[in-house]
Amino acid sequence: MFDPVEIRKHFPIYERFQRENIVYLDNAATTQKPKEVIDAIVNYYENSNSNVHRGVYRIGEEATDLYNKSRENIAGFTGGKPEGTIFVRNATEALNLAANSLTRMIGKKFEVLVSRMEHHSNIVPWQIASDTFGIRLKMMESNIDRPLSWGDIERNITKDTRIVSLTHVSNLLGTINDLREIGKNLHERGIYFIVDAAQSVPHMPVNFRDLNCDLMAFSGHKMLGPSGIGVLQGTPEILEDMPPYMGGGEMIKEVFEDHFIAADIPEKFEAGTPNIEGAIGLSAAVNFLKNLRMESIRQHEKDLIAYTLEKEDELNIPSLISYGPRDPEVRGGIYSFNMRKNVESERPFGNEVHPHDISHLADRIEGVEVRSGHHCAMPQTVSLGVYATARASFYIYNTREDVDHLFDAIEKIGKRMIK
Amino acid sequence: MFDPVEIRKHFPIYERFQRENIVYLDNAATTQKPKEVIDAIVNYYENSNSNVHRGVYRIGEEATDLYNKSRENIAGFTGGKPEGTIFVRNATEALNLAANSLTRMIGKKFEVLVSRMEHHSNIVPWQIASDTFGIRLKMMESNIDRPLSWGDIERNITKDTRIVSLTHVSNLLGTINDLREIGKNLHERGIYFIVDAAQSVPHMPVNFRDLNCDLMAFSGHKMLGPSGIGVLQGTPEILEDMPPYMGGGEMIKEVFEDHFIAADIPEKFEAGTPNIEGAIGLSAAVNFLKNLRMESIRQHEKDLIAYTLEKEDELNIPSLISYGPRDPEVRGGIYSFNMRKNVESERPFGNEVHPHDISHLADRIEGVEVRSGHHCAMPQTVSLGVYATARASFYIYNTREDVDHLFDAIEKIGKRMIK
């Protein structure tokens, strides 16, 4: 049985949360760390800390072994190969690496297609590639209440499209895109397909091969792991063809005065001393998630978002407006909303409660921690006709009671701010 | 009084080292972590873990505050400004960022000058920039037994030289380069000056402004901090002019469909969720080092390398050959060596003991942990006429007894391998 209250016992920070009645609902930004992850890191520091790859002394070998086994474990978790599993800092770096290296690999002008629901991490790297190498970035519209379909993509690809890069789950709307068919079709047309899995790998079963993609990005800190570690997963074929992104130690076979010979994958893409404890911590996080089973985690979050949407309907708070698909089948545990008066306000400066005030007051009134802002998805936020939203996002340790607290906060803020 | 044996009590891994009689001498590769650093990280996980920059709820604010204060503390430690102190993964990323962004800023073909004693991290990024943007990389010769002088540089700059990038301390030879005069002269000529301080900041007082450089790189894991965190320090002036390296969350002011507006420094260069606990851990490491005083650390290491060189002279082991300056005043705590027969060997495959065997046997015989290989400095290693060396490198917890163990190991390996 999946029991969030039992799960909390593994998270030391829940002692403080209980003491101060904090309801943590900012999991799309980052998740808490179970003691299993903390212990793995501390244990590494206290017993095997040393640099990897070249140590032929005992703790050097232990560190190398821990690092390699972490890679194997994480690779297997998402159905990829160890040599196709590259450690980076975060999903952002993974997407920058992909944009830069793929663009240089293709070596001529082309078009890359992204959707309006992308996180800035899947927009700005392409804008930089466009400034640097002259490729063209095309952003297609996306519906705010249903997932992307192959039809949406098909309408937008042209004969120049060489890369399509899409998010698996929207971090603003919670939309779950079914990427399998999209991937299959792109594959058949010889178009490279990149998946931003930052919001899916932590929350549902994700299999790299099933997605029919070439490259996939995710972040450790959003799945119980440390910050400073993330993954770019790819097929060995494409990674072997891609030129290195950063240069330095570990990523070379040989260095001469005027050229270098790159190492094999995955080392080719890991320049310098890696985040060793980050990899070890993320591997421990993966074990924790595997224990809970990803199917059950998805089920639990589906229940929470369904309950949230039901409760919203039921309470029918006039000032509350929320965004994203209403069908929990295609919706992750993400709830973005705003509060506004129904009639034109008397006040000269608009009739919305500013999301910053929502977030601030929710914390002070109910201990409910929600984020406010554009959530690094400005193009999508703007398309909602607002500058910002407040956002609650769930994870394994959240309960229906947490959702109740959220709505208590919303009601109290309404009373306070909308007189 | 600087007392390495007292200092060891702060390092939990020394319990294992004492139990197994391990003498850790691979500090140029990475250093051990004191409990102050481990505690800072654990404390963050257990109390304030959340994402930075946008949280207006209480733990979000705590995390942001911890992150910002860490930056201020680290910036001040090396005499830089907080807004000129950019968090990256390691020195390698810092130098890649510098090479890529500076090259794009200059925007035309030019020559960059490095020395033969550079680490691969200060060679390969320039080779990649050369492949990508067509700039020219020039590697000047450097003496193996004395520091670089302004004369060396002057002879090698041409009218096309726009950047000079040099290591402060050689990780293979231990050579300490006096960069002040070099920096002053380059400054006068309007040539950008980059310093690889990966082996100096951990070991001696380093002041960014005194070096007269524009950019400076170092790694957290080589100075008691976590891996996965490093610093690019620069003058605000140059950083403001440099274009962003990676794109994504946090590094933007606004994102539109076809362009973005970059954030101010330092955020402009920090795309995506940073290594928050890495920054906090490094700040705790800086406090630990400040407490010991960098002058005393340098003094201690000077004593150790002086003792090493004296002992080498005294023992006069015929098979032992070592490299680097003999004057402890210009030599960090790094001792690279090889072992070979004095006469032509009977064996068909050469008369050197392979450094891998030295490292492996030193561990098994004496518990002495030294690294072997080209130490990511192939051009310099090749110039010594060998494929690889063994290397011992000291830090705050090493003692003269550790040096004695090193020579015990060398003598025993000599008896074993050179019959």
Next chain:
Amino acid sequence: MSEDIIYSAIIDEHYEEPRNFGKIENPDENIMETNPTCGDTIAMYLRLGDGKIKDIKYVARGCLISVASASILSERVSGKDIKEILKMKKEDILSYLGIDLGPAREKCALLSYDALIKMLKKYESETNQ
């Protein structure tokens, strides 16, 4: 924690009825400032003379803190000596608000202050030439 400690009654009042809200036609100085994290925006207008602020108006769109602090600020500085205002510190502004702000909200509170200072500095450098 009770709601009342959170945002003071004074702030509430300024938020509901911001003082000096509006525009000045043909102002001596005007500026538009934005806080990129939350999109808070303020347009501010000044009429200046005899080294003093003769009139100040603004149009603000933003959160409780940024609107209220613009209102409070406008009351405080109206009629004051420019030199004196330039001596004011950020801390003074924050203490006027009378609540303890975290680092993220400080930016909201200081938006109007930053706008004012920028205009006054520009004015000073122009008139001193």
Next chain:
Amino acid sequence: MSEDIIYSAIIDEHYEEPRNFGKIENPDENIMETNPTCGDTIAMYLRLGDGKIKDIKYVARGCLISVASASILSERVSGKDIKEILKMKKEDILSYLGIDLGPAREKCALLSYDALIKMLKKYESETNQ
């Protein structure tokens, strides 16, 4: 830990006097392999026929482990069936050496084995056409 457990006497002997050291003129197959981490290099030569290894020689430059394992390997495979050798696993090679190697040293021990297998696979694919 005593020295003797570290590297076995057998390894020492093979290191001091490697068997089958040298070249074969006009070999049926030959190859040059390098371990980039430490620069260990081996050039290996084969004479093949009747589905067997008729002669094997090599010139190795490297550490104790890589030289000794090349020597041991050459003794083991000399005269053997190619198909049989291709069935050998890495583990077999490592157990011949009789010491427990960490992951970093495994590469040293397997350098000669990798070279041999590459040549035999090439030979098989050539002769089967």
